[in-house]
Amino acid sequence: MTPGVAMTSLDLLDLDSLHSDEERQIRDVVRRMVDERVRPFVAGWYEDGEAPVRELIKQFGSIGLLGMHLTGYGCAGASAVAYGLACLELEAADSGVRSMVSVQGSLAMYAIWRYGSEEQKRAWLPAMASGEAIGCFGLTEPDHGSDPASMATRARRDGDDWILSGGKMWITNAPVADVAVIWARDPEGIRGFVVPTDTPGFTAREIRHKMSLRASATGEIVLDDVRLPDSARLPEGRGLRAPLSCLTQARYGIVWGALGAARDCLSVALDYAVSREQFGRPIAGFQLTQAKLADMALELQKGYLLALHLGRRADAGSMTPEQVSVGKLNNVREAIAIARQCRTILGANGISGEYPILRHANNLESVLTYEGTSEIHQLVVGQKLTGLSAFS
Amino acid sequence: MNIVVLVKQVPDSGSERGLSADDKTVDRGSANNVINEMDEYAIEEALKIQEAHGGEVTVLTVGPQQAAESIRKALSMGPDKAMHVVDDALHGSCALATSKVLAAAIGRLSPDLVISGAESTDGRVQVIPHMIAERLGIAALTGARKLVVDGATLTVERQTDEGYEVVTAATPAVVSVWDTINEPRYPSFKGIMAAKKKPVETLSLADLGIAADEVGLSGASSAVVEAGKRPPRQGGTKVTDEGDGGVKLVEFLASEKFV
Ligand SMILES: Cc1cc2nc3c(=O)[nH]c(=O)nc-3n(C[C@H](O)[C@H](O)[C@H](O)COP(=O)(O)OP(=O)(O)OC[C@H]3O[C@@H](n4cnc5c(N)ncnc54)[C@H](O)[C@@H]3O)c2cc1C
Numbered sequence: 001m002t003p004g005v006a007m008t009s010l011d012l013l014d015l016d017s018l019h020s021d022e023e024r025q026i027r028d029v030v031r032r033m034v035d036e037r038v039r040p041f042v043a044g045w046y047e048d049g050e051a052p053v054r055e056l057i058k059q060f061g062s063i064g065l066l067g068m069h070l071t072g073y074g075c076a077g078a079s080a081v082a083y084g085l086a087c088l089e090l091e092a093a094d095s096g097v098r099s100m101v102s103v104q105g106s107l108a109m110y111a112i113w114r115y116g117s118e119e120q121k122r123a124w125l126p127a128m129a130s131g132e133a134i135g136c137f138g139l140t141e142p143d144h145g146s147d148p149a150s151m152a153t154r155a156r157r158d159g160d161d162w163i164l165s166g167g168k169m170w171i172t173n174a175p176v177a178d179v180a181v182i183w184a185r186d187p188e189g190i191r192g193f194v195v196p197t198d199t200p201g202f203t204a205r206e207i208r209h210k211m212s213l214r215a216s217a218t219g220e221i222v223l224d225d226v227r228l229p230d231s232a233r234l235p236e237g238r239g240l241r242a243p244l245s246c247l248t249q250a251r252y253g254i255v256w257g258a259l260g261a262a263r264d265c266l267s268v269a270l271d272y273a274v275s276r277e278q279f280g281r282p283i284a285g286f287q288l289t290q291a292k293l294a295d296m297a298l299e300l301q302k303g304y305l306l307a308l309h310l311g312r313r314a315d316a317g318s319m320t321p322e323q324v325s326v327g328k329l330n331n332v333r334e335a336i337a338i339a340r341q342c343r344t345i346l347g348a349n350g351i352s353g354e355y356p357i358l359r360h361a362n363n364l365e366s367v368l369t370y371e372g373t374s375e376i377h378q379l380v381v382g383q384k385l386t387g388l389s390a391f392s
Numbered sequence: 393m394n395i396v397v398l399v400k401q402v403p404d405s406g407s408e409r410g411l412s413a414d415d416k417t418v419d420r421g422s423a424n425n426v427i428n429e430m431d432e433y434a435i436e437e438a439l440k441i442q443e444a445h446g447g448e449v450t451v452l453t454v455g456p457q458q459a460a461e462s463i464r465k466a467l468s469m470g471p472d473k474a475m476h477v478v479d480d481a482l483h484g485s486c487a488l489a490t491s492k493v494l495a496a497a498i499g500r501l502s503p504d505l506v507i508s509g510a511e512s513t514d515g516r517v518q519v520i521p522h523m524i525a526e527r528l529g530i531a532a533l534t535g536a537r538k539l540v541v542d543g544a545t546l547t548v549e550r551q552t553d554e555g556y557e558v559v560t561a562a563t564p565a566v567v568s569v570w571d572t573i574n575e576p577r578y579p580s581f582k583g584i585m586a587a588k589k590k591p592v593e594t595l596s597l598a599d600l601g602i603a604a605d606e607v608g609l610s611g612a613s614s615a616v617v618e619a620g621k622r623p624p625r626q627g628g629t630k631v632t633d634e635g636d637g638g639v640k641l642v643e644f645l646a647s648e649k650f651v
Contacts, residue, residue: 032578068581076585
């Protein structure tokens with residue numbers, strides 16, 4: 001949907017004025033690309049459970065969207081706020097499409113950019129920035145989700161080589177990836193590896209029957225004694241802190257992205273409420289509907305201020321992981337509440353794939369769970385407040 | 393090959409547009425102003441030629457101060473620099489006067505090639521490229537759907553109602569393009585960030601040696617006497633099919649000269 005009447009009026013506080021021209025221009029380019037290349041097709045991809053990931057990634061790469069907040073190696077070097085705005089516009093079309101970009105840029109590319117050797121950076125980052133190569137990030141395992149520290153995937157030495165064995169689960173982009181950043185344990189702790197997906201012993205199987213994030217490819221990875229040279233190890237990626245720092249990047253993008261899904265729902269619901277008549281007048285004229293619309297618009301604007309605050313801190317280098325937890329917890333929770341409330345406004349049409357609302361709501365169920373569940377973020381915030389860890 | 397691309401800022405053709413009440417010029421104040429759509433194709437063509445043959449691409453705009461925004465957007469697609477002719481006296485200039493200003497500015501840049509859109513969505517007169525070529529005494533290859541550069545020879549497929557004509561000319565020349573010629577790129581983020589730092593030279597009429605009374609409303613060769621809203625749509629004609637629907641349809645189409 002192009003910025004129509006409804007969408008402009010959603011910005012009650014004129015928060016748009018808090019952005020620089022450059023931020024707005026970057027946002028507008030993403031919005032245009034999404035309008036032209038994603039929106040007309042995404043409902044179909046969702047229904048089919050299949051998105052043209054490779055083609056999309058190339059298009060996103062052509063404007064510099066992939067790893068846009070990183071510097072050097074073909075990356076655009078844009079600000080964190082600009083990156084957030086891009087996530088918002090992508091997720092206004094579909095959370096799955098935003099996930100594809102988050103995983104590529106914030107998880108796979110960031111891990112290599114931050115923890116990789118010069119050789120690894122040169123080998124992978126330019127190709128990933130342009131969309132020639134697709135990356136994925138394997139942390140979660142079938143038996144270890146919220147508690148990755150107890151992961152079962154092992155890395156053992158064999159002469160100069162490393163042998164990886166184990167498996168990863170729920171890995172975005174895995175079925176289409178050219179390279180996987182895999183986290184595994186050796187006697188000294190957790191290490192990261194850059195694994196070309198054509199390495200013998202590496203297989204990725206697509207996870208079917210998803211009722212959420214259907215326009216995104218999700219896979220299970222099996223590591224059957226995958227032999228890697230030492231140069232595949234991320235030299236700086238030691239300990240759980242390394243993958244968690246990548247997650248902080250991706251979570252930050254979600255803080256913005258979730259608002260996109262919510263905005264799309266609210267602008268659709270607003271248009272619908274104004275034109276749908278019952279009892280002889282538009283349902284938007286009923287006080288109950290207006291209360292819903294007003295409350296949702298408020299949450300959307302508050303969430304935006306929160307996201308922008310985090311973004312400005314990120315650009316100043318002062319954003320902390322707990323602050324990102326505050327943002328992810330709040331904005332995803334509010335976004336899913338908005339999606340569900342908007343669904344009620346559309347009545348029966350609210351459950352139809354002709355409208356984006358239930359698709360967004362279903363997608364947000366994944367967003368609520370991945371990159372740290374709401375409960376885990378509550379625990380992070382709780383620990384910050386109380387000084388007591390509820391994890392262990 | 394050095395190329396000048398003509399870029400005009402126009403009110404967004406997708407939204408409500410109008411003439412201002414007092415002097416009946418295009419109302420730019422209340423409009424959402426954007427790059428003239430066809431000019432994006434001109435920029436793309438210039439960039440493609442630059443990628444293949446080297447040289448510099450310069451954006452040239454004649455327009456009010458606010459057109460600076462469109463110049464930045466044009467630069468974000470990739471051109472190297474821009475020239476902006478801005479002068480209060482230009483307000484209300486006719487096509488003849490505008491072509492005089494453009495030709496003078498192009499004269500200062502002395503490019504091998506000038507590329508423009510075939511028309512702008514506000515004026516839609518389609519004559520500016522021809523006028524510029526005439527003033528500069530160089531060839532005009534207009535309405536191109538394809539442009540091939542071979543050394544100093546330009547070959548253009550000129551789009552016509554029936555098909556296309558192939559025309560050639562030596563550089564320097566003016567080429568105007570239709571939206572069939574290419575697929576304009578999206579500005580990249582790097583391009584957007586770099587555009588801020590690209591040089592934009594701002595010139596006044598005096599800088600170009602043009603007197604204020606040669607341009608603007610007073611110097612215009614034509615004037616808008618009156619403007620009115622398009623009359624509301626008439627109700628359609630209903631044809632009831634009594635077994636002869638096909639014949640009636642053909643008769644209708646023939647009477648409207650569609651067939
Ligand atoms: C579509 C999709 C894509 C994904 N993509 C990726 C990816 O690219 N890479 C990747 O590594 N992972 C990915 N994930 C995995 C995701 O990060 C995990 O699902 C998530 O971390 C939760 O793990 P789990 O599903 O095993 O749930 P569990 O950890 O088993 O949690 C189940 C429930 O228990 C709660 N819980 C767990 N521990 C506690 C506690 N201490 N206190 C209170 N409550 C607790 C949780 O909050 C949750 O409600 C993806 C998931 C989905 C759905």
